[in-house]
Amino acid sequence: MMASGKTLLNLGLTTAQASQIIIRGLAVDSRDVRPGYLFAALPGTHFHGAEFARFALQQGANVILTDPDGADLITRTIPSHIAEVCVVDDPRQALARASALFFCAQPKVILAVTGTNGKTSVATFCRQIWAHMGLHAINLGTTGIEGAWSAPLHHTTPEPVTLHRALAQAAEAGVTHAAMEASSHGLDQKRLDGVVLTAAGFTNFTQDHLDYHSSFETYFAAKVGLFDRVLGPKGCAVINVDDVKGPELLKSCTSRGQRTITVGYNTSDLQILGQKYNATGQDILFSWQGNSHQVRVPLVGGFQGENLMLAAGMVLAAGGEAEEVFSSLNAVRPVRGRMELAATCANGASIYVDYAHTPSAVSTALRALRPHVLGRLVVVLGAGGDRDPGKRALMGQAAVEFADIAFVTDDNPRTEDPSMIRAMVMLGAPDATEVADRAEAILLAVDCLQPGDTLLIAGKGHESGQIIGHDIFPFDDVEQASIAVAALEGKY
DSSP states (O other), X not given: OOSSOEETGGGTOOOSSOSSOEEOEEESSGGGOOTTEEEEOOBOSSOBGGGGHHHHHHTTOOEEEEOHXXXXXXXXXXXXXOSEEEEOSOHHHHHHHHHHHHXXXXXXXXXXXXXXXXXXXXXXXXXXXXXXXXXXXXXEETTEEEESSOBOOSSSSOOHHHHHHHHHHHHHTTOOXXXXXOOHHHHHTTTTTTOOOSEEEEOOOOSOOTTTSSSHHXXXXXXXXXXXXXXXXXXXXXXXXXXXXXXXXXXXXXXTTOEEEEEXXXXXXXXXXXEEEETTEEEEEEEETTEEEEEEEOOXXXXXHHHHHHHHHHXXXXXXXXXXXXXXXXXXXXXXXXXXXXXXXXXXXXXXEXXXXXXXXXXXXXXXXXXXXXXXXXXXXXXXXXXXXXGHHHHHHHHHHHOSEEEEOOXXXXXXXXXXXXXXXXXXXXXXXXXXXXXXXXXXXXXXXXXXXXXXXXXOTTOOEEEETTEEEXXXXXXXXXXXXXXXXXXX
């Protein structure tokens, strides 16, 4: 697939001198460059990739893809270089499309889902539904690549070279169906451009990532890019129209002539008519094309029912037969770190772990748990460092509003002072108990549980490490919950 290489022209690129030059590989990191590679020198927040062009050339790069600023930097700093420089206004998009052409293979059906919350669950549910239908399927995103073919990923939406290499490898391994998460970062940086989508889904839109995006408007515009730029005119948009931004997105997709499927509690194509909760899951009554259906699933929380319906809508949009899709919903299982039952105390109290790390996600998770709880609802949460500080007090506020007892602790402080992060969370939760050490906070929360109580440990979900400074220390909320229960019950 890659041995013979492709000409620059084959990749949709050209230079002033040589469009027939052979490209043996692509790299966005100069350390990955090998002889005959194209090095993408991309503009960044803190530096320009062209600053590393000299090293890329030493490594054997024969073409540099960059923007006018990068070209000027290369001319000034390496005036005697002999490599070809391909100058485009949008090198990120050019790289994405070139990557698709270079690797030249993708699963036949690809779905992408965006939104502030729920992306991992929706993508995973799509894969599980397909698998029950007998299809070779994967999901790509925060939890890596899972399913019929697996591999780790370092970003929710990886950069285009990694993404298209993975899609090509998956296709080569026999994968026919893929569901992927589309992050706002990935969309803003046009990492998905070049992916051929059958359908795209929208979950919701709430505050997050304002450390990266300059405003709510630019944040939402990045999400919309999945539909107005990546999804083609023949693709189908599957939209949660109950979200405040859902009708707006629906209108824009309809105006472009895209096929749409709406999902929600109110009037919609795939409509949730009712939910009945029990200790281990829920029954969902829903309608599709005038017919009612009922399914029982081991998913805790009303919002997980919404995620499941959106996934079902996306599989329908990809050509799934309704009866086969709906009969497969019974096979869906919770996603690791998403409202996952982590441990049960001897007195019957339950402990759940969830990835909730935004104000809306915290409130949604707690409100969703409430119908499953006989006694008190307890929460442990913190906010991450080097991320949107404006959401911290709001997260604390959500915790004390929807839980009976709240503990505020650390959650990936990164390079910030963790005590300052906790102080900002406490501004919204003055009655909460502040505990610096996350393991100690979990232990104290478990210790206070009485029969009928439920504890939600929010923020880290599936993560297996705590980021302090630039180092990652082993820490797993699910594991810590089990350790706390065992220690308090004399089993550890």
